[in-house]
Amino acid sequence: MRSRVLAALAIGASLFMGGSLPARAQEKPDYAPYREGLFLRYLNAEPGEIDGVPRIGLSLGGRPLRAVIDSGSTGIVVAAEFVPGFETMPSLGPAKLTYSSSGRVMLGQWVVMPVTLSGREGASVTTDPLPVLVVTEVQCLDYARVCQPTNAPRNIAMVGVGFAREGDSQSQSTPDKNPLLHVTGGEGARRQGYILSPEGVHVGLTAANTRGAFRYVKLDRRPDGTDWAPLPGCVALGGSTLPACGTVLVDTGVSVMYMTVPEAQAAGAQGTLPPGTQVAISIGTEGSAFPLYSFNAGDGGPMSPSAIHLRVADDRTFVNTSYHLLNGFDVLFDGEGGYVGFRPR
Template sequence: MSRPLRILAAAILTFMLSALAGVRAQEPWRAYEGLDAIEIPFANGPISMSHVPQIWLSLNGSRPRLFGMDTGSTGIVVSAEHFIPGPGDVAQGPGRLVYNSSGRVLTGEHWMTDVVIRRDAHTPVATARVQVLRVTEITCLEHARDCRPESDPRNVGFMGIGFDRGSAQHTADNTSPKNPFVSLVSLASGRPVSSVRQGYVVTRTGVHLGMTPALTRHMAFVKLTSKAHPPGVPDWNGAPMTVSVDGVTGRGTMLMDTGIDYMFLSPPAGTALHRGRRAPEGTRIELFMPDRQRPQPAFYEFRAGRRGNPLHPERVEVVHDANVFVNTGRMFLEGFDYLYDAAGGHVGYGWNGRVSHEYGGVTPGSYGPRE
């Protein structure tokens, strides 16, 4: 081969390798090759307007019991009869946790303890070491939507697995690990904890601890910005999105919240919506994750009050936060699978094929918010 042909062949090879590297960079699911994921079906059935999804857990001094699984908060709250501190548990002083959606304020004592995560009442799958709040009292914010004060409450069991919730819950200064799904210390299978990546995939029917290529190839991955946190306590800033309300558009953050069946919307300036009221019937709401692009990474839309769209929340409550914000509620999962990769700092959206593309869709790949 002549020298010019050798140079041309080398250039072609370099270009092909570069293109291949670019393709692989657009396939973040490859980071999960060789890893495991643990499937846990919701104990009370698929996502529904009528109930918060539930997962079996067991804490020291109590039989396994069902806990509501909430992506809109972070941390476990449990009443005294379902957690009796014992050897190995560490007292960490008084604490409280605020649920802004309901207006409930739970106070009690913080404990560092082991939490056993279960597939069902009889089958443990993993153990996490996290801080829990042993609740002794429930009080209410001034304008609480759904709250009844209680002293020495019973039958409390709620598990928050969300991120970037410290400011909203008034726990920003508390850096102890609280999310059991990203704080695993052992697996019931005997496999090393490192075989399951810190994070999870939530679907309409259950949750998977960890990620695999099979679970995530169909997803649009959105990079999150880093939040300062101590080593070993992963946390990231909220997921970027763009919302359009009857054509008025603004950029902000979104929260996929399995804890509620309705939507909170802090709209961009210039809409006709009023704080403290529901969005009127016919209001067109479009969400773009992370923003409007071509191709569009992930998006969906609905009209308030029009029930034919499975992604429609029960209602849209209008608020006015300092920034544009959307809490989607759990009906989001009628059309999407949802990923949180705590180790890599990504959220992911996968179209599950149950809803018509008339209402939304996903272009798999890797994306970031535009500056």
């Protein structure tokens, strides 16, 4: 796998040569003082490559649920059937979260409670009390791909651990709702953050679990100061030497890639990309981005998405990588320091 990553980097480098990396892209955080970390193996982890949306145990005081761990959203979302008596629990009021990829809109209440997350081998972490979206109704956007409206939702269990999602129809999805940033317990200093891998998630950043060739990007703050800004990145299609730049989302909740590029970059493509089209993804801002990986549409490679949904528009450039990126990189998010890191596998 490492040879495939290096080959992808070599291809990407030929497309993104130009200015040297800015200081922000070279900064490296110091995790030496931290020892509090735990590895939670996905409930559906298999040896080798990840080939499905990862699941993790979620306990709200009762039996553990098999929940999706989703880096494309922020906040725990569960059907009301799993929280009996929630009406009498402490609440922050009405709740709403929209999953833009599927078009599903979750409505309910933000109920405050501690939660426990667990892995396949029994390891677990518990959070401070935090808001949990207890879903009482599901609505559907007009463009919804997979959605059935209901006033009696069932079998909904999501653990959203993403950042900077407020601008994507998730205005209430603020960092106070991210369970992996509010883990409690332990005897020493804890750095609130995590590392996603194909087999599981490291909860808490330490000197040990951050070893290796991580390449870091320092995020900006949102203008209102409430969260970090999205991860900047660029995409070049078909060997273009003029990439389109915007933001990149590493989303463990989907198997397909969602991409928005301007007409000049799409080169006539609509809806999806023709088989064999080269896709090169870089991280950073225009003129200083470093190559991350590349693939050819439909090549079936380990980091290639199962499908590509292409939107052609000039309003923004955006790439949702899907969980397949984890077959080439461990992905770190430091919620305290505002770093994202990529470690080749």
